[in-house]
Amino acid sequence: MGYILIGTEASQFSGKARAALRWRGVDFAETTATPEIYRDIIEPRIGYAVIPLLLTDDGQTIQDTADIIDFVDRAAPGPSIHPATPLQELVSLLLELYADEWLVIPAMHYRWSYNEDWITEELGRIAKPDASRQEQIEVGRAVAKPRQDAVQRFGVSDDTISGIEAHYEGFLSDFSAHLRQHPFVLGDRPSLGDFALFGPLYGPLYRDPASGEQMRRFAPPVVAWVERVLSAKAGSGQLLAGDETPATLLPILKRQMSEQAPVLIETARILQEWTRAQPSGARIKRSLGAHEFVIGGRRGERSVLSFALWRLQRVQDHYRSLAGADRARADRLLETVGGSALASLQLPVRLDRRDYRLVIA
Numbered sequence: 001m002g003y004i005l006i007g008t009e010a011s012q013f014s015g016k017a018r019a020a021l022r023w024r025g026v027d028f029a030e031t032t033a034t035p036e037i038y039r040d041i042i043e044p045r046i047g048y049a050v051i052p053l054l055l056t057d058d059g060q061t062i063q064d065t066a067d068i069i070d071f072v073d074r075a076a077p078g079p080s081i082h083p084a085t086p087l088q089e090l091v092s093l094l095l096e097l098y099a100d101e102w103l104v105i106p107a108m109h110y111r112w113s114y115n116e117d118w119i120t121e122e123l124g125r126i127a128k129p130d131a132s133r134q135e136q137i138e139v140g141r142a143v144a145k146p147r148q149d150a151v152q153r154f155g156v157s158d159d160t161i162s163g164i165e166a167h168y169e170g171f172l173s174d175f176s177a178h179l180r181q182h183p184f185v186l187g188d189r190p191s192l193g194d195f196a197l198f199g200p201l202y203g204p205l206y207r208d209p210a211s212g213e214q215m216r217r218f219a220p221p222v223v224a225w226v227e228r229v230l231s232a233k234a235g236s237g238q239l240l241a242g243d244e245t246p247a248t249l250l251p252i253l254k255r256q257m258s259e260q261a262p263v264l265i266e267t268a269r270i271l272q273e274w275t276r277a278q279p280s281g282a283r284i285k286r287s288l289g290a291h292e293f294v295i296g297g298r299r300g301e302r303s304v305l306s307f308a309l310w311r312l313q314r315v316q317d318h319y320r321s322l323a324g325a326d327r328a329r330a331d332r333l334l335e336t337v338g339g340s341a342l343a344s345l346q347l348p349v350r351l352d353r354r355d356y357r358l359v360i361a
């Protein structure tokens with residue numbers, strides 16, 4: 001069965017989905033998300049502008065990279081994108097939460113602070129591949145404007161930029177140290193954590209020229225990993241035996257817990273206030289206001305982004321499905337990285353997604 005992936009080479013989340021589909025050997029073609037595709041396919045089917053989408057030949061439209069990945073993983077025989085063992089899966093889901101909802105901050109900061117002219121032209125090339133360069137620059141500016149304006153919602157500001165860079169450089173050096181021991185996140189072949197991290201680390205942070213130059217200077221092992229993920233094929237390589245979770249991932253998870261976890265806990269608290277008097281089935285707004293946060297030791301303000309709790313619920317569902325010795329091992333891991341509070345956090349309502357939007361279940 002042939003699928004169509006709608007996305008762009010520049011987009012974080014298209015990169016995540018594409019890498020997983022390619023590694024899995026899925027038969028798919030990619031359609032570039034031009035303004036016409038947004039108007040004729042994306043907006044009518046989803047109700048708002050977002051990429052990537054997976055279209056199936058029996059008429060299904062799948063949006064959200066986690067759903068796309070899980071769909072193709074179920075649809076075809078072959079090694080799963082998800083690790084089969086409990087702790088490796090827990091680590092994968094935590095890294096997905098981190099890559100999707102936290103590394104997006106440096107991804108968007110570096111893109112718009114250091115690659116603005118390039119990405120503006122690139123957005124023009126994507127929108128109007130056959131137009132003149134001048135026309136592409138003009139179209140690119142129009143397409144870029146709302147995206148650039150959205151960057152501050154992630155918390156990118158003069159107050160936080162040095163902290164965002166410190167956080168990212170810390171991550172790069174920890175991930176480099178990990179990659180000196182292991183070719184991929186959990187062993188000799190990629191899995192969900194690799195594809196999630198590939199999202200921010202490929203499109204925005206490797207492919208955008210100034211970011212790529214920094215990555216080459218600062219973290220050659222991460223550059224080599226990006227290139228390995230690009231060419232990896234299912235069938236060669238195994239995950240580490242015995243549900244091993246490498247010690248070299250612990251510093252990455254610790255950094256996640258020290259900075260992303262407080263934001264998630266605060267987001268849950270704000271959602272609790274918001275959900276009072278909301279009926280089941282009510283749509284949850286994408287942004288629930290603004291709150292203070294700390295990144296790389298710098299304090300700033302960002303939107304309270306409800307979607308991150310959807311990814312957190314996925315982590316918690318897995319954690320809560322564990323029992324006995326597996327649960328005890330998970331608890332030890334979480335305790336070591338400072339993640340116990342996040343795992344046991346009670347979300348105020350059960351979340352669901354209907355019509356591509358977050359709702360109260």
Ligand SMILES: N[C@@H](CCC(=O)N[C@@H](CS)C(=O)NCC(=O)O)C(=O)O
Nearest residue numbers: 011012013049050051052064065066
């Ligand atoms: N949770 C979504 C996030 C998708 C997302 O944020 N995509 C970005 C591009 S990488 C987007 O479409 N933003 C709005 C836009 O570009 O118009 C997923 O995993 O698919």
